[in-house]
Amino acid sequence: MSDISCGVDFGTSNSTIAYYRGDRLRLVPVEKHHTTIPSALFFERISNAPHYGREAVDLFLEREKGRFMRSLKRVLGTSVMKQGTMVNGAPMHFNKIIGQFIKHLKDKAETDAQQEIESVIMGRPVHFIDNDPVGNKNAQEELRIIAQNVGFKNIDFQFEPIAAAFAHEVNVSGEQLALVVDIGGGTSDFTVIRLSQKYLNKLDRSGDILANTGVRIGGNDFDKDLSLNAFMPELGYRSTYGDKNLPVPLKFYYDLSEWSKINSLYTPKNLMLLRQYLGQSHDKTRFSRLLNVFTQESGHILLGVVEDTKIALTSDEVHEAPLDFIENGFTVTTAKSVFEEAITQEITNVANAATQCVQDAGVRPENIDLIILTGGSTEIPAVQLKFRELFPNATVSEENKLDSVGVGLAYDSKRKFLGKATSVR
Structure with a gap:
């Protein structure tokens, strides 16, 4: 063996x-x-x-x-x-x-x-x-x-x-009832489990796992929310075009804000459409930035700047993001409050899934002794605050x-x- x-x-x-x-x-x-x-x-x-x-x-x-x-x-x-x-x-x-x-x-x-x-x-x-x-x-x-x-x-x-x-x-000292909060890039997963050093040698831990749930929300979704709320408006998001004041198609912006969909945007058809919309745009300055991103195929760079802004706002109150690759001297300044407001619904959905996990385990929130936070997005202060509010009696481990x-x-x-x-x- x-x-x-x-x-x-x-x-x-x-x-x-x-x-x-x-x-x-x-x-x-x-x-x-x-x-x-x-x-x-x-x-x-x-x-x-x-x-x-x-x-x-x-x-x-x-x-x-x-x-x-x-x-x-x-x-x-x-x-x-x-x-x-x-x-x-x-x-x-x-x-x-x-x-x-x-x-x-x-x-x-x-x-x-x-x-x-x-x-x-x-x-x-x-x-x-x-x-x-x-x-x-x-x-x-x-x-x-x-x-x-x-x-x-x-x-x-x-x-x-x-x-x-x-x-x-x-x-772990003694026996503790733990809730694991794992917020990854693509999903958030939760487990209620009994932990103790005396269980370390148990081959079958199924009896100690009281419940587990998950939801397809993660750090990438926080990036998308921040992108749509703080960055895409500066590229013409929700602007209009033509004699009938029609809104420009939102799909360009939604796909540009999602890591897995960016590459599919760079097609001759999309470039042709964007040039047509620009000719009729009511906000040519901002909409031309969108065309620049498509022409340069710099969507991943843009979303990387969004992600850097998200990380910076875990500690800073305001962050200024340089976007010179789109337009000389172009920056987007974002306040932490704007970011937190943008992800409010996502945090609520994550918290609801965690609460459901505790209910499925047949225990009450006050029975949870330990919260284990894992995944980069658990660094976000609004996320930490939410779980401290939900489980006030629990110690929070962030190792x-x-x-x-x-x-x-x-x-x-x-x-x-x-x-x-x-x-x-």
């Missing part, structure tokens, strides 16, 4: 891989010293050679010729998965694209461990797609086939919030927000593939 197993957290925004060998856990540096890597790829124009993570993002921002892709996890379980996409003029299936990224993680871990890794626990959201059992089943099976194709032989799955709970359990799921998946891989579990040191 092999003495090594791993956990892969393939996230919408960021990914990690960690392995267990013997009694030691190792969170793998997947990009230089970083243990997290953006879930992004860049294929060079001529050779189609892939680049990953921050390197992929940098190549794109430096305007290198090629195809940039991000938020691939949201394709799983959808019709787009089977359709594939064009990469530098040639068709490519998404199972190959995602497979290259996961193979990259596997290679990094095997190089670090200096041995082959055959056993993996793949993380998965509670719902890949809301209210679509068939789509959820298909998404997991697609991910299983991808893992198999890249060389994993023993494959199992674990809900991401449960994995995050496992990562925190080694530090390892970005890599706790990967750690917990590796911990679970030891339990399932290597026999008796031991505590993390």
Whole structure:
């Protein structure tokens, strides 16, 4: 029997891989010293050679010729998965694209461990797609086939919030009833679970998991809300054109505010339409900026600036975003209050899903001892405030927000593939 197993957290925004060998856990540096890597790829124009993570993002921002892709996890379980996409003029299936990224993680871990890794626990959201059992089943099976194709032989799955709970359990005193709040790039997932160090060696934890729920809302949706409320109006969003004062089509702006849809916008037909609308626009200055984004194919750069603004507003009251690549001297200034107002409904929907999870567990909010926040969007003050209000008696743990799921998946891989579990040191 092999003495090594791993956990892969393939996230919408960021990914990690960690392995267990013997009694030691190792969170793998997947990009230089970083243990997290953006879930992004860049294929060079001529050779189609892939680049990953921050390197992929940098190549794109430096305007290198090629195809940039991000938020691939949201394709799983959808019709787009089977359709594939064009990469530098040639068709490519998404199972190959995602497979290259996961193979990259596997290679990094095997190089670090200096041995082959055959056993993996793949993380998965509670719902890949809301209210679509068939789509959820298909998404997991697609991910299983991808893992198999890249060389994993023993494959199992674990809900991401449960994995995050496992990562925190080694530090729990006594027994605590925990609610895990995992807000990723594409989904928000919740689990109510009993935690205790005395449970560390239990192979079957199903009795300790009281409930889990999820909703397809995440950091990418916060980006979209911020984009539509603060940035797109400066590109002519909700402006009018023509003698009848018709509104310009909103689809351009909605798709430009969603990572997974940007590439599909750059078509000759769309450019022709935008030039026609500009000729009849009642706000030519702003609408011409939209045309510039399409002409330059700089939508990912724009949404990256939106994301940077979101991150800045977790601590700053006001942020000024430079957009010189669209127009010389062009900036957008956004107040934290505008951002928080833009995401109010999303936070409410996330909070409702968490409350439903606690109800499904058959416990009351005041019974929750510990809130485990994981995922970058739990840094947003309005999110933290909401959960502190909902569960006033709970201690809030914010350790390892970005890599706790990967750690917990590796911990679970030891339990399932290597026999008796031991505590993390």
